[in-house]
Amino acid sequence: MSGRWQLAGRWVILTGGTGGIGLAALEQLAGSGAKLAVVGRNPSRLAEATERLNRLGADTVLGFQADLTLLSEVRTLAEELAEKVPDPAVLVNNAGAIFARFALTAEGHERTWALNHLAPFLLTNLLLERLKAVAPAKVITTSSDAHRGARLDLERIDGPDGFGFAGFGRYSQTKLANILFTAELARRLEGSGVGAYCFHPGFVATGFNRNNGALASLLMTAARPFARSPQDGARTLVWLVERPPEELQSGGYYYDQRVREPARAAQDRKLAAALWRLSAAQAGLGSPEGGDGR
Numbered sequence: 001m002s003g004r005w006q007l008a009g010r011w012v013i014l015t016g017g018t019g020g021i022g023l024a025a026l027e028q029l030a031g032s033g034a035k036l037a038v039v040g041r042n043p044s045r046l047a048e049a050t051e052r053l054n055r056l057g058a059d060t061v062l063g064f065q066a067d068l069t070l071l072s073e074v075r076t077l078a079e080e081l082a083e084k085v086p087d088p089a090v091l092v093n094n095a096g097a098i099f100a101r102f103a104l105t106a107e108g109h110e111r112t113w114a115l116n117h118l119a120p121f122l123l124t125n126l127l128l129e130r131l132k133a134v135a136p137a138k139v140i141t142t143s144s145d146a147h148r149g150a151r152l153d154l155e156r157i158d159g160p161d162g163f164g165f166a167g168f169g170r171y172s173q174t175k176l177a178n179i180l181f182t183a184e185l186a187r188r189l190e191g192s193g194v195g196a197y198c199f200h201p202g203f204v205a206t207g208f209n210r211n212n213g214a215l216a217s218l219l220m221t222a223a224r225p226f227a228r229s230p231q232d233g234a235r236t237l238v239w240l241v242e243r244p245p246e247e248l249q250s251g252g253y254y255y256d257q258r259v260r261e262p263a264r265a266a267q268d269r270k271l272a273a274a275l276w277r278l279s280a281a282q283a284g285l286g287s288p289e290g291g292d293g294r
Contacts, residue, residue: 005244008033011088012241013081016095018045021201024230028238030056037085039064068095068119069111071283078126087134090241091127093120093141100167113157116174121181122283135193136245143198147176148263154278177275179253179262184272186251195250197240204233
């Protein structure tokens with residue numbers, strides 16, 4: 001029988017929670033009784049978001065500031081969450097961006113890759129033991145149908161060569177990586193009580209891609225009449241948070257509250273395993289959660 005998962009008194013952690021579908025999802029969850037941990041990069045927007053959620057009647061709201069393009073800040077965030085949110089039931093990896101120009105972070109990673117893939121990979125692994133301790137629990141990652149047509153050259157993932165750097169092309173690669181990560185995480189967590197899911201929110205009218213100059217902003221404005229609202233874009237995310245785990249498919253790629261078949265590359269188990277090994281090395285984790293042979 002279909003129903004809602006009991007969220008009252010349980011912690012939901014969500015990155016990218018100060019705007020767009022992240023904030024829209026948190027607003028919809030404010031009346032669920034869940035405790036909300038909101039992660040954002042901009043301190044003033046983070047304060048505004050937490051105040052808004054408090055006004056909407058959320059049980060408990062905590063804000064955490066972090067620049068998730070930097071793995072050092074991901075690690076600091078995980079430490080802060082471990083101190084203040086010791087029993088998370090849901091982790092939502094939602095933060096993401098598209099960057100029109102190639103640039104490396106101070107840690108040497110291409111910044112789209114660092115933010116959209118390495119950050120959720122590292123944060124998830126750092127919080128997994130706590131998620132397993134309160135199982136059933138969930139890890140939900142925002143992906144996109146932009147993954148279709150993307151391919152990954154794991155030997156050149158941080159460089160501008162190989163594919164030729166293009167903002168949308170690199171973004172598409174990270175969305176493919178999100179699905180592969182979810183599938184491999186689900187495999188490694190089988191029997192643990194923690195489910196892994198990802199979803200496509202649709203084309204949503206938010207501030208996304210408005211950080212790439214006047215032309216990108218103009219194109220997004222022109223496309224706005226054809227886009228979903230943030231509230232509509234957040235619907236599948238909220239549904240995944242609220243749905244009982246036994247009604248969901250761990251490792252599944254969801255769109256409009258249904259499991260969808262992703263592109264063939266996203267179903268490549270060998271690529272998923274190789275991506276996990278590379279990501280673990282880049283994040284300084286070795287072979288977490290079962291190692292290479294599991």
